[in-house]
Amino acid sequence: MTANLTKQTHFDAIIIGGGACGLMCAVQAGFLGKRTLVLEKNDKPGAKILISGGGRCNYTNLYATPAQFLSQNEHFCRSAFAQWTVDDTISFFETYGISGKEKTLGQLFPVSDKSKDIVKVFTDLCRDMEQPIWCDTEVTDIIQIEDGFIVKFNKNGEQQNITCQKVVIASGGLPIPKMGATDFGLRTARKFGLDITETNPALVPLTITGKDQPWYEKLSGNSVFCRVWNDRASFEENILFTHWGLSGPAILQISSYWKPGEYIYIDLLPGADIIDMIITERAENGKKMLLAYLSGLFTRKFAEALSDYVPAEKNLASLSKAELDGLGSLIHEFKVKPAGTKGYDKAEVMSGGVNTDELSSKTLEAKKISGLFFGGECVDVTGWLGGYNFQWAWASGFVIAQNL
Known part of the structure; x- marks a missing residue:
């Protein structure tokens, strides 16, 4: 009683x-x-x-x-x-x-x-x-x-x-x-x-589902220093690829400014210009394969994943302007449309x-x-x-x- x-x-x-x-x-x-x-x-x-x-x-x-x-x-x-x-x-x-x-x-x-x-x-x-x-x-x-x-x-x-x-x-x-x-x-x-x-949920990991999810899953554990932004905010810190999407400080930060259905953008080499870098490199080493060059900038696993979107089997000297422009967009404006967040269980606040x-x-x-x-x-x-x-x-x- x-x-x-x-x-x-x-x-x-x-x-x-x-x-x-x-x-x-x-x-x-x-x-x-x-x-x-x-x-x-x-x-x-x-x-x-x-x-x-x-x-x-x-x-x-x-x-x-x-x-x-x-x-x-x-x-x-x-x-x-x-x-x-x-x-x-x-x-x-x-x-x-x-x-x-x-x-x-x-x-x-x-x-x-x-x-x-x-x-x-x-x-x-x-x-x-x-x-x-x-x-x-x-x-x-x-x-x-x-x-x-x-x-x-x-x-x-x-x-x-x-x-x-x-x-x-x-x-x-x-x-x-x-x-x-x-x-x-x-x-x-x-x-x-x-x-x-x-x-x-805020300061929370973002999820990726559908046809893009396997690409993120195979990169699980890879961490990259990036600039992540949308039209409301921008943060330069690490992102972390996971088997369900994206986490890491920069992602947690941008999550507070993200709304369902919107895109976020990732600059994988903030403060640099990948096109200028390749033009400079190929003047001295034009036979170097793009995959090998990207592997020098990122982990081998991450470079191989990027190969899904660029002609990684070509050498630097043979890259066309269109291919260079495509690589520039991929590296400096990687476009992501999250499916959602990991919810209150994983949110900081x-x-x-x-x-x-x-x-x-x-x-x-x-x-x-x-x-x-x-x-x-x-x-x-x-x-x-x-x-x-x-x-x-x-x-x-x-x-x-x-x-x-």
Whole structure:
């Protein structure tokens, strides 16, 4: 038999979700002398922090600005990033023993390469400031009452209720359901009449099906540094061929800007001109076969795959202008029409979420519902790959804490 317990508490706010945003919010509220309670569905806090960056946690990016974030309102995140900067993130973690090391493209990792060190900063601070984190606690509903909210949740097999004046929804988005991801934040927003911007998997591998799929499958495991672009964005990083399509950093990045039915384009030799290179080479070595030449630029396996589209058996001197032009198009504008994405199971983050028009950019409080705040991934603010989404999580958690 389950009990139905209602508790009146002295917490200033209930934070739903013990991820990056929720933990930062609890800690920053504690610094201000405000008491919060974090309710976390998983058996430990920071589940996505722990698996991020292959367990190393790329916790911010040195070059993060609002320009690297997607939202229906591109200016919405400016206020939060003005209140909590990249320097603030770096200083905060350094204060608690986490020094950063830069890897590629401004990505900052702990020197220890251990994401658990990031989580430990928050759990230690929450313990020291008596900001409790209740794990294995699934919130089932939030009901608005005259002087605040009733939060309903299951814990230890009991349905319990707790009252509070303010509620923070930091429950994340839809990616990685096996890590406990749910649509709770979106459902709650809808329940309170807030609009939702269409959600999709973002920073996600792209799939290739049909007659082209075997070509990609035979290249599975090959990684190539490329420029990948469409009419909205362009990224220069590695791509990875897989048995089901394309992955790798550049593909994950462009996926946030891709829509079903559209093409993406790949420059396999960014910053070079394959036609000029061959003209120069054949002046000295015209008998060299095109396949041998391409094998010097790419792996042999990749060069052989390209042979499906070019006269690889011909020597460089015998290539016609039309054949050179065709090779130029193939190398510098390789055209791909993905069938879809690998979905939320493989997505790093979710695009879309609670419509930013519904929230104050300065406080992240719902305009229609006093005392209800939304932060982190469930809001329509989506960053690039490489620590940007953590910066949004820390910033939004900080901003909300200032206004509890």
